[in-house]
Amino acid sequence: MTRISIRWKLTLWYGAALCVILAIFSAATYWRYRAAAWRAFDADLSMNLDTLQAALIEEIHEAQAASPANVRQPDGSSGSSLENHRRAAEDTLEEFRLNGLYAEVREGLRAETLLARLPGVQIGQRGALLPESAWKDAAGSRATQVIRLESNIRAAIRSVQASPELDPIELAVADRTTLVDGTLAAIRRSLIEFGTVGLILALAGGYWLATRALSPIDAMTTQADRMAETPSSGSQRLQVRNPGDELGRLSLTFNRLLERIAVSMNQLRAFIADAAHELKTPVSVIRGEAELSLSAERSLEEYRDALRAIADESQRLSLIVSDLTLLAEGETLDHPLERRRIDLKEMVHEVARSLRTLAAGRGVVVEIESTRCGDYRGDERLLRQVVTNLLENAIKFSPSLSRVAVVLAQEGENIEVRVLDQAPTLSAEDRERVFERFYRARGSGSKTRGSGLGLAIVRWAVTLHGGRIRVEPREAAGNEFVVTLPPPPESAESREISGRQPEA
Secondary structure (H helix, E strand, O other), X not given: OOOOOHHHHHHHHHHHHHHHHHHHHHHHHHHHHHHHHHHXXXXXXXXXXXXXXXXXXXXXXXXXXXXXXXXXXXXXXXXXXXXXXHHHHHHHHHHHHHHOXXXXXXXXXXXXXXXXXXXXOOOOOOOOOOOHHHHHHHHOOOOOEEEEEEOOEEEEEEEEOOOOOOOOEXXXXXEEOHHHHHHHHHHHHXXXXXXXXXXXXXXXXXXXXXXXXHHXXXXXXXXXXXXXXXXXOOOOOOXXXXXXXXXXXXXXXXXXXXXXHHHHHHHHHHHHHHHHHHHHHHHHHHHHHHHHHHHOOOOHHHXXXXXXXXXXXXXXXXXXXXXXXXXXXXXXXXXXXXXXXXXXXXXXXXXXXXXXXXXXXXXXXXXXXXXXXXXXXXXXXXXXXXXXXXXXXXXXXXXXXXXXXXXXXXXXXXXXXXXXXXXXXXXXXXXXXXXXXOOOOOOOOOOOOOOOOHHHHHHHHXXXXXXXXXXXXXXXXXXXXXXXXXXXXXXXXXXXXXXXXXXX
16 A cells, blocks of 8 residues: 555545534534425425415305205215315315415315315416325324425325314315425535535645644754764754644654763763773783794793783783673663672672782781671672772772771661772862773872773662762872662562562
């Protein structure tokens, strides 16, 4: 099926809805007027029938008063009564001729006797007006019946009785419906013509309205096409004509999305540039040492020195790749926390034991202080990485024969992990940027080389737990890294409790 534009879909739906409304309105209007017209026509016939009935009864009473007593014939009929009725009917129809209608008068219990018949000017026929069956039905009822005889003739028929001792008399009046039919036909034509014109105007108006309503979308599409042609220009934004309507809010949302994409792209470019810069050094060292060793015959000691340098740089390269992988896993993919009950004090002691070789090599003493600190529900792997990176960072950058302290404390509902070193005190600028990837504080003075991602990983892991980390200068010398961990969400705590096995 051929696809049509939204503009035409809106126009066609609008036109179809309006067409249905016009059809229903026109039909309702026509049928109401039609019913009213026929009620008026039938009322006029009934009024003429009333006039004919009153005049006929009056003529019959006058004829009875002027004639001798009625005498019944052997067949049960009264000859003088029949003559009086016929004469009265003829006289009445002579006067009724002025109305230009067709009228007919009959007598008898089955309307078998014709008294008089008056073909009107409009009817113009000499034969019987009604079929015999209609006369017989009317003879047994005193109610007025309206009958449609032909396509353009309607008749009203009624049975009356001038007096109890006389036979009933049936009266009928008919007229052409040409005027009503013509009026109804004219109304139908007018409704069809006006409906057609209205539908055409509605379609044109609907198309115009749809075009006006969709013009902001066309403008957005044009702007988006221009932005797609020049994707490097990250400062481009959609123009917002009316921020209060739906399309304006859509434009604002799209602009926020573009801002997030631009920020992400800038972060990705910076990440790639920093990673390339950090990876370039160990790769260059490894390549240089290998090429130098292969360039000429060397002593065993020189080969060992070259392999030792290659091994050191390979280890550093492996560390950088591992940290990059961890950050990529956490920041580009959803990283669900595996919350479980953790003894932070025990975990800190385990981390300190794992780093005692590094601390001993630098002559650094690690001290652990712990106030009353309860268990914490969190991701053990990430929290262990946080403590390890902070403590390792403190050992590396603190001078020899210094002391590094790890303090665990309960602060209200939060748990704080403080790592205090005696490294050179960071400046205000360094304290703001120390958690960025590959950032190194100026004047650190340490020859120990790491991946440059340790503190970035710490901030990501702490933020993932809903916590925060900050750096404060110590009074004498050194820095204090403060990690604040909030209590876990109620839902996570409920899942952990529900997952525990019941105790025996």
